[in-house]
Amino acid sequence: MKTISIFLLFISSAYSIYSQNLSANQVREITEKIPILISDRYVFLEKGSEISKQFQINLSPNKYVKYTNPDSLAQVLTKDIREISNDGHLYVSVKKNLSSTEEPLEWEEIERKDEIExxxxxxxxxxxxxxxxxxxxxxxxxxxxxxxxxxxxxxxxxxxxxxxxxxxxxxxxxxxxxxxxxxxxxxxxxxxxxxxxxxxxxxxxxxxxxxxxxxxxxxxxxxxxxxxxxxxxxxxxxxxxxxxxxxxxxxxxxxxxxAHMNDFFDLPHDFKISISVAAPINAKTNKNWELTxxxxxxxxxxxxxxxxxxxxxx
The missing domain is CATH 3.90.226.10 (2-enoyl-CoA Hydratase; Chain A, domain 1)
Structure with missing residues (x-):
């Protein structure tokens, strides 16, 4: 069970992208891809389809176009997706800005340094x-x-x-x-x-x-x-x-x-979404510890x- 979230932590904090707000069209491009990815990639296809349908209801009144700040958009999308799904592995993130004096570090370099410490x-x-x-x-x-x-x-x-x-x-x-x-x-x-x-x-x-x-x-x-x-x-x-x-x-x-294992998928304009793509089931209990x-x-x-x-x- 590889914890791929380690990689996102490093990636999301390491690279520079936005210095200005998003346009309404950019917000639409980001949000419209989310239900497609969830429906296609979620570990349990029936639940993924239901999450996708519920999220599309949020899209219909252009709910998210007012969130032009990248961090604010990522936060509200994460909040809504988790409320719909009850799955902590579902979330949206955006790459962060670096100061002009900082150099991006590869995630492997950061990981190795953390191991020593x-x-x-x-x-x-x-x-x-x-x-x-x-x-x-x-x-x-x-x-x-x-x-x-x-x-x-x-x-x-x-x-x-x-x-x-x-x-x-x-x-x-x-x-x-x-x-x-x-x-x-x-x-x-x-x-x-x-x-x-x-x-x-x-x-x-x-x-x-x-x-x-x-x-x-x-x-x-x-x-x-x-x-x-x-x-x-x-x-x-x-x-x-x-x-x-x-x-x-x-x-x-x-x-x-x-309990679920997640992977990361690209969204437009350098956003990413984490989706549960696998689930371990214990041989003795025939279930796992997700949510409980x-x-x-x-x-x-x-x-x-x-x-x-x-x-x-x-």
């Missing part, structure tokens, strides 16, 4: 009192570059009595490291975890466990995963999967509810989740 996502690894392992992961970063750090982190806590993985404020990332950690809690032949359905409703992709670990299995080690309302995407996948397969106890707040979020086994305020978990371990 965040220790490839593993910002804290501790052995707490009572031989309890604690691993804080702020993002699941590029698997090829992050893999040695992930191996070292899991090796450090493999002799602990129990493990706490803290995914609070982890908005997701790439799947590879998340899947590597999952492998520590499954043994035997590959086990089917999820089936991902794509927009054409004809192709699917099944995800299985593997025996790829460098260290010991942790199948008999109690595992607690901390989440909050800002835990999203691949981090939710991790927590939801472990909970569904009875491998972990989840503590904290309901997560963000961002991952529901903790023990609900508590985000800032008390670690304290609550340590109490449970006692």
């Amino acid at each position: 965040k220790n490839f996502g593993f910002t804290k690894i501790q052995i707490l009192e009572g031989n309890i392992g604690y691993v804080k992961i702020v993002e699941f970063m590029h698997p090829k570059r992050s893999f040695p750090t992930a191996v070292a982190a899991m090796k450090m806590v493999e002799e602990t009595k129990a493990l706490i993985i803290d995914l609070r404020n982890n908005s997701g990332g790439y799947p590879g490291i998340m899947e590597y950690i999952l492998n520590h809690y499954f043994e035997g032949p590959p086990e089917h975890l999820h089936t991902t359905y794509f927009a054409d409703e004809k192709s699917t992709d099944k995800t299985y466990t593997s025996d790829l670990i460098h260290g010991k299995l942790m199948i008999n080690k109690p595992l607690y995963v901390l989440i909050n309302s800002k835990t999203g995407s691949a981090a939710e996948y991790f927590a939801y999967t472990l909970q569904a397969f009875d491998k972990a106890i989840i503590v904290g707040e309901n997560s963000a509810g961002a 979020g991952v529901i903790p086994d023990y609900k508590t305020e985000s800032n008390r989740a670690l304290e609550k978990t340590l109490d449970l371990l006692k």
